[in-house]
Amino acid sequence: MSLLAAIFLLVLILAVGLPVFLYIWTQRLARMGENLVPQAGEVIPVRGGGIHYVEMGNPRKQTLVMIHGLSGQLQHFTYALAQDLARDHHVIALDRPGCGYSPRDHDALADLPEQARMIGEFLDKKGITDAVLVGHSLGGAVSLAIALQRPREIAALALICPLTHPMDSAAPAFKPLEIRSPRVRRWIGNTLAVPMGKRNAAETLQMVFAPESCPEDFLEKAGGALGLRPQAFVTASADLVWAEQSIRDQASQYAHLSTPGGILFGAQDPIVSAHDHGASMKKYGLSHQVLEGRGHMIPITDPEACSEFIRSISVMARIPATLVK
8 A cells, every 4th residue: 555545545534534433432421411410300392392391389480490501501590500590480490592401493593582482481381470480591582582582471581691792702611612514513513512511621620610619419419511512512602692683683672571570690790791782781770789799600609699690580570560661
């Protein structure tokens, strides 16, 4: 065999063999993640996919619907916060479409109005018409989209470190998700993303939780291990790209927002600016509170403060809207 032929054969083996190896490794890591964090609840089908949720507390009490953020899952709330609130509320924590164990048919359903529509259909099937929406990060943007779509069915908004306005660029921790081609997104998700994500997990989590520390049991108890699945990368990438496109249109509609509520931020949030995305919403009728020394992941790092905040909004939901305003 000539040297040229040997080089060609080696390149061919690498070009074919390396992606196959990465795919097999990715599937192994995905199974590991699902074994660590199995499906916790039921899935209700909606047009375009389904909503996986867990339910706790007294159905006769005020309903709280908890909607997590980018690259998250319902365990961000069931880690500590939901159990406490379930003592005196009816709590539903869900996986946003495409996240956790909620299926999503295609990437365009990452559009904020589409996510709002799918969760709205879920609420209709559950017969819930007076929910307080508890939205964290991107889940805050989705909660606002739901309130704009169905103002009469939403009692109040309790938003925690929410995305409310366009950002100049994504936070460094989420920059690798900015992939606009669905095909490239899936190729990377099924080969490179999961092994590289596992390798860089500690550094990424440090950026997301800063200035606080990520709990040692985050991967299992808070569902972080589900990020080892290709679909988690694909969904998060589509969510980021579509949010960049749709949050600008949504922000232009806030003058029509009629749902009462409030916003709680960590003062040192490195992902979403407390001023740009919290204080800026006061003119639309939402109160704004800040926790000094706290970052973006306060549902996990400070569940007591979040619980107190959500309860205060729940009380507001029982006050006539004319008095709240």
